[in-house]
Amino acid sequence: MTNLTFATVLFCCLFIAFVFILLLDNRSYKSSKSVANAYDKWTNDYLLERLWGEHIHLGYYKQSPKKPDFRQAKIDFVHELVRWSSLNSLPTGSRILDVGCGIGGSSRILARDYGFDVLGITISSAQVERARELTPAGMNCSFEVMDALDLAFKDETFDGIWSVEAGPHMPNKQLYADEMLRVLRPGGVLSVADWNIREIENKPLTLYEKLILKQLLNQWAHPEFSSINSFKKNLLESPYNLSEVETEDWTRFTLPSWNDSIFEGIRRPLDILSLGGNAFLKGFREIPTILLMRWAFSNYLMRFGVFKISSK
Template sequence: MITNLFIILFIVGSLIISLILLNDRKYVSSRSVSSAYDSWTNDRLLENLWGEHIHLGYYPNYSKKVDFRQAKIDFVHQLINWSGLDKLPRGSRVIDVGCGIGGSSRILAKDYGFDVLGITISSKQVERAKQLTSKELTCDFQVMDAIDLKFKNGSFDGVWSVEAGPHILHKQLYADEMLRILRPGGVLAVADWNKKGDDKKTNFIEKIVMKQLLNQWSHPEFSTIESFRANLLNSSFSSSKVYTEDWTDFTIDSWHDSIYEGMRRPDVMFKLGPQSFIKGLREIPTILLMRWAFGSGLMQFGVFKTRG
């Protein structure tokens, strides 16, 4: 009962903040996603608080604290190793679908010697990614829609995509496009936020929470781990088994840490000014709802790997 009251309070808080400050960022089209990320990139709040990686971190022993920014770097290496991307030879061509400001792309290029192309729907993210990337790295960035990749079949040795799927309406097309551009024998690695498997067991409060998680961060829908695995298997470009794991336990500490970073780095708020402080406050209710959703089983953190 106390837990439900806690959730309701944060739902109400989130709604009030959204009404006072701005309308919610409900998904309308790919343009609404682009606009949201352009705004987040321009104000530099996330970059200054969380570093160059916007995705969650990996905590191998979740009873022991790990530096938040280091956990994000560790996550990239864990997914590379788990998926088998690290077995590709140096010089392999890899695409980062939904690259953000290029954090993962730079690790793929610098530490593994890959020729990396990062794509995102946000022109501001591309601009910032290029600014942050050394010219010595074999790493470039382009504006492109994940469901309309401008490449021939089999163009890449590896396909990498982290936390991009929730922003994409057509999940099957998203899977199809990634597999289409993957060469035979190439490696696909995906990590995403996923809803729990059985919608029929979602109660009234959970439905309200889920609506907030979709609307506040421009998500049209979440896949389940099982449904996105089926998207990969059912693709006409699929030629291999699809392996999945649930990494919720290894990533869940990221949600509280993403808030604590504001306390650890108060200088960021002073540097960016009061408007960024208000924007940061706006995100806290949604982050807390995310933490509750992943902790209660309403959401899961799924990872996927397959071969072309």
């Protein structure tokens, strides 16, 4: 069999496998339970953790000649958002709520490097279990299963609120903003980073963009994306907000993450193969969505927005 024939057969087999998995594994948003189920599966099969490490979010790539390692870029992202949002202005021992904490990567950095008392919440029970396993004994960092749209805390409980890439899973963006601001004490700091759709008021979505957007929503259990301006408006119009909201577009700093998330499978093939053939198929299943995300962010359909506010 020639190399060309072998490559063709391999491609056909992978394509059939991809379609098969796609048909059997519908991850479109139906309710908060569908989000929880998706993250339970991603956590229990260890694929994301093996490829992405402890941080299930994009990295921050500084504009320098030397590109950082993918996992280091994720760590850099946490420190850069802390600096940009002025979360580091809070004193040691400040109580921080990490909304949508994943398996606790950011929570542990906030506790270890900044001395904060951190509580991470996620809707996924598997993520909470894994976050607890990864957190060293004695670290001022804990985790609970909780819905971000129904926070079980009194008003003004926390000194800082941290939320990275959780917003797209929220069906009610205003309630998401309200709940975070409700539990933030006066003088506290809000740090949010999210995937956002571009502003469409003056430039409506084309049919092609709508089709791509539908896939981006359906494949990773997202009900809808807000734009940077629309979520800024949610924060400004919240009855719990008493200050101005600042935003920036970090698309150019985070864009390399999408290619790197695929290249990690090439750099660490044994990490996938050690999990078995099913993990390989699951990893392959994600590639089209990752490539669509890369296209959407590089062609201004999607933007990476960061938000900060200092309550008075």
